[in-house]
Amino acid sequence: MSTNIENEIKNLLNKFRSETIPPEDFKKLKSGINQLSDSDLKNSFEEEWEIFDDYKPLPQDKIQALYQKLDKKAHISPIIKVKKYWLQIAASILLIMACGLTALYYIQNKDMKELAEQNIVINSGEYGNSLVTLPDGSLVHLNAKSSLTYRQDFGHKDRKVSLSGEGYFEVKKNTEKHFIVATDVMDITVTGTKFNVYAYENKDFVEMALVEGSVNVTTKGSTHKTLSVKPNQKVTYNKLTGQLSLEETSNKVETAWLTKELSFRHEKMKDVFRCLERKFGVVFEISNQNILQDAYTGTFNDENIESILRILKMHYGFEYSINEEIITIE
Structure with a gap:
């Protein structure tokens, strides 16, 4: 594009922007713009883009009067082509913004997923x-030396x-979402x-005892x-034999x-010792197995295993004798 044509288009654009362009010059502007390539048009409008924020649209009656004097069949009007160029710029800006928002959403979604x-x-x-209250309202009582994990x-x-x-579960009913307790074997x-x-x-074993409902x-x-x-x-699942x-x-x-x-009411001593094992997380080693068949009646309200052993x-x-978690009965 020659310098003369470029200067002429800039002058005509100034008139167009200041709303002082006569119909004859408007025709020249239309003809000149339609002769330009997309790259030349881009260069011509670079400066106009920066100053066109103050542009005030022509009154509708003035635009109609100008259009009536133009040959609408000749070429596309400069207003439409100018707007097309602006839309391309706007589309580019929106594309950049969309890519930025997409990247931001991806990062935030990734962070949320990792957090979840x-x-x-x-x-x-x-x-x-x-006692643990889960987000769905279910309750879990954890015995000593136990852990509960969830996402x-x-x-x-x-x-x-x-x-x-060991845990005792009081599960909030939800027929759409089953409640699953996972252990290492079942x-x-x-x-x-x-x-x-x-x-x-x-x-050596894992056990599930049902109080209410069905599982x-x-x-x-x-x-x-x-x-x-x-x-x-x-x-009961035996880890050693795999028997269920x-x-x-x-x-x-x-x-x-x-x-x-x-x-306890006439409970066999083997069940008494089993209760104590479960409650205090200990293991009994009993040399005389005859004691396990005896019946015992009594009540313990002490949280101290040694106090209970002294009574027995x-x-x-x-x-x-007590060696860490092992209690030997002789």
Whole structure:
């Protein structure tokens, strides 16, 4: 494009922008713009773009009067072509903004996803038990030396927790989203119910005892087995043999750790010792197995295992020794 044509178009554009352009010059501007290539047109409008913010549109009657004097069939009007160029610039700006917003959304979405995938881990203490309220309103009582793990977005897509140790679950009913308790050897699936899970990693068995509702227990590994469990039944999985068993239970032994008071009515001593093991996280080694068949009636409301052992010692006349978590009865 020659310098003369470029200067002439700039002058005509100045007149157009100041609303002083006569019909004859408007025709020249129209003809000159339609002769330009896209690249030349871009160069011509670079300066106009910066100063055109102050442009005030012509009154509609004036625009109509100007159009009536133009040959509308000849070429596209300069207003339309100018607007087309501005729309291209605007589209480019919008594209940059859209890309920026897309990148921002991607980063924020990635951060939110990473945050949602982070786990919340709740550990109970060495003694006693802890109460956990999950985001869906379900309650979990954790026994000593236990941990419960669930994702930050628990309840959004599913309701799944992982348990190590022992926990008593009071699950909020939701038929659309099952509640899953995962242990190292089996998964327990429910909609709303109450049950106890015993799943210490250092023990040779995992146990689920159902108090209310119904659950399905599915083992992991190469051989999947599923059992449907009813209230007052418990499932026991032997880690050493891989055997899965279902049996009736009163749930007394399985849930005794939840209360401060341990009450026994003609219970065999083997069940008394089992309750104490569950409640205090200890292991009994008993040299005289005959004592296990004796019946015991009594109530313990002491949280101290040694106080309970002293009472049993007076009743049965045995001796005991404690080495960390192992209690030997002789």
